[in-house]
Amino acid sequence: MFAKLHRKSLSLSLGLLLTGVSAGAWAAQAAPAVDAGVAPSNQNVHVTLFLKLHNEAALESYIQETVTPGSPHYRQFLTTSQFAQQYGATDAEIARVQSYLRSQGLSSEVLPSHLAIRTSGTLAQYGNLFQTSIHNYVSRDNGRSFHKPSSTPQLPSAIADVVDVATGLSNEKAYRPHHVSMPAFTSFGAANAKTNALAAKSSGSSGGNPTASGVPGQYTVGDVANFYDINPLYQRGIVGNGSTTCIVTLSNFYPSDATAYWSDIGLTTKPNRITLVPVDGGGAIDGGSGETSIDVEQAGGIAPYADVIVYHAPNAGNGFVDAFAQSVTDNTCDSISTSWGSPEIFNFAALNVTGASNTDTTDVGDLRAFHKIFLEAAVQGQSLFAASGDSGAYDTVRGLGVGTGAGQFTAPLTVDSPASDPFITAAGGTTTPFNYSFGTGPTQSITQESVWGWDYLQNYFDTYIGKGVVNLFSSGGGGGVSVYWHTPFYQAFTHGIRRSEKDQSLVYNDPSAGPTTLLKLPGHFEGRNVPDISLNADPETGYVFVSTVDGGLASGEGGTSFVAPQLNGITALLVQSSGHRIGLWNPQVYFLQDIFGYGWFSPFKSVRAGDNWFYYGAPHYNQGAGIGALDVANLDVFLRSGF
Structure with a gap:
């Protein structure tokens, strides 16, 4: 399918690694x-x-019952009108x-x-x-x-x-898409990738799925099916029939991008299945449109016969909240994902209210608004997914100048929102096995699926290229501990759950006034841990996608923005297979992992290696990869059995 692209010489800058909002x-x-x-x-x-x-505590209890086998309300999801009447x-x-x-x-x-x-x-x-x-x-x-x-x-x-x-009273906040490109190498430029990436047709010899490429950096949804044992569902005719998967995004896009991607990889899909729903006037065709293309291509590619609805809104004011609210209240979506977010701490009073104490972590942003929407979605049986971020354990780094110079910020351990909300499933990132070499350095290998963090590349460059040539800090899968949301019930008995670290502050080196502490984060806070589930997201073992605004075909793309829509598409398959909505994933997957661990029949694969610059892989839950990667066929068996 894809011509192999060779990368040996290096020309990098940190700015080339970042996409989305400046x-x-x-x-x-x-x-x-x-x-x-x-x-x-x-x-x-x-x-x-x-x-x-009304009765918010009772609502949370009812949600828990809808996904608890043996409960009298198991899988008894509410309609929108029933939610309105009761809560x-x-x-x-x-x-x-x-x-x-x-x-x-x-x-x-x-x-x-x-x-x-x-x-x-x-x-x-x-x-x-x-x-x-x-x-x-x-x-x-x-x-x-x-x-x-x-x-x-x-x-x-x-x-x-x-x-x-x-x-909506402020239009200061702009959310960012969680999408990262492979570092730009001189022998692996964008033009070369676009010319060669779809030059060959796959023979189907790369793991069983005929749409897979088998080439790191040029992976497709077919490779995702190979990695995470989705093919047995396809072999049973489970392709998303009767399911509706939805994308919440802050940029409009060209639907022809998605159909071109599916056609180019040889994937047969349901025709005319994409519906665009503008909210608050809709999003623009702009620099974020590639993110929307990724989301639709991945979700709709994993579930090729599911309907796809794209709710798009402006990236300002209350656009994001309104788009999510509309997708949930319409109640047409069986599953919903978003690949946009912002640091959780950007909602706090200390950063938003003039004169507020730098220890004030009161929410004056959108955290509570999102939470209400997510509660409604959960009780209606809609599964929600959000990308956990692409700046490793330091979520503010990707958008702020970090260092000691004037006009720069420190880098506290932080998590991303809305992924940090306990009623959405946070999608983390891994690196799948591959060999790599750059410049005159030797070939090295990632031998097992690992937490995605580019410190493995940083170490390589420092050793074989020279220190100071490149700075990759802190690209990697987002994860850590919320300092707003408390540890949810489903993480109460999970081995590996942690509290927030002490001595974490956001400090701005004001050019005129010197260092100014903007926010002191709570230490030892018993917070919600993210991510929940992780799949391949490292651009080095990344994907191709098609985006008109990005020039057509792009290779070497990654970020947790690929994982959230992949989980969305997987849910569409599970909905068809089980014959009903799946509901909130988190209580179900944590229960299964707590009870069954990582045996051969488990729905999960532990991620024991790698790190996201602070949190390390482990044979249990970790803040780099959550409870691990998926075996979708095994998860399907458990869900169909009612476990």
Whole structure:
């Protein structure tokens, strides 16, 4: 299928490794910015009000029962209307909020789940509503402009007992796609890859799947099937028939990219199965469009006869939250994945509220809004997946200048959101076995599936190329310990679960004021551990994909953005095979691993080698790879049996 591409000489820079939002844009979210005054009062924006749930503890208990064999509510998932009736805001509460909004001149639309109300109005109206002033700001780092409240917004007392979170008052935050390219080698340039990568047709001799390439850096969904024992499902005719898999993304894309990818690898798929659903006006065709192409190609390639719905929204304000909310309240999706995220700590008051203490980890961002959406999805039986990030154990590094120079930040141990939420499955990254050599150095090998972290390359370059030539810190699979979400019930008895490390701080070396501690993270916090499940994500053992905005065919691509949609597609297969939705993966897979371990019949393969720059592989749960990689055929047997 793919002509083999040879890499021997080296030309690297850290900037070539990063994709998506520029480092400057990310730095603007953490570094102080210059207040440019009150934003135009007549500027129209959309703000979503998330309403308080009723009986939230009972809701979490019910979710646990839906995925617990022997429970009277096992697999008794709710409809959207049932969720609204049992846990959403009441009609009277909603009417009161809408009446108040009308009195302020704001229009509103209620989600069918009774979980949220979308509103529209001007910045002046929202400033009045939340007793604050919306100002424009300019980043001191790169001149980027954005608006946000100049003081902490206050919920009006008339509706404070119903409304929990308001999102969209600021457009400062931009999420990033979790996609990383192979380092750029002079003998392995993009043009060479695009010319040669689809030059040959696979003979099917690379592991049983005829669409596989067998070539690291040019892997396809067929190779994923070979690695993780998916082929037995295909042999039974399990191809995703009757399932609907959904992508939540912040860039639009060209559906022809996906159909070209499937056609080029020789994969037969259901025709006309991609539906685009714009939310809040939809996402743009831009630098993030390749991420959406990856997501659709991977999810739809793993499950070639599943329907694919793409919910896309602008990468600003409440776009991400709204797109997720729409995908869940529509309740058409059996499984949903996203490959976008941001450091969990970027939501904390210490980084968002003027005058807040640098120890204030109160959520003033979107964490609670996402959590409510994910609870609804879980009780409706929808399986959710999020990429855990591509900066190893140091999630802020990929977007912030890290070091000791002026205008740079320190690198605390951090995790990514929304993957850190306990009601979504966090997709981590591994490196599959391969041989590698660069420059005049010797050939070395990764001999077993390992936690993905590029320190193995860093050591090679330092030894054989020269220290200081390249800096790969800290590319690798995201993982660690949340300092916001507590350890969930399904991790309570899992060997290897850890608390957060002590003495972790985000410090900005202000060019004018010197080092400034922006946030001190809680130490020894009993937090949610991520990731949960990991699959191959290292670009060195990575994939091809097709993206028009990236010039067509790209090789040597990776990141946990491949893993989340792969798990999404795997779920579509499991839905067809079992005849029902799978629901929240986490309680089910942790139970199976806790009881059955890693025997030959286990659904999991332990990841014992490698590291993500801090956390190491182990013969049990670890913060580099979670409970390990999958054996999908074995997992299918357990799920069909009701274990």
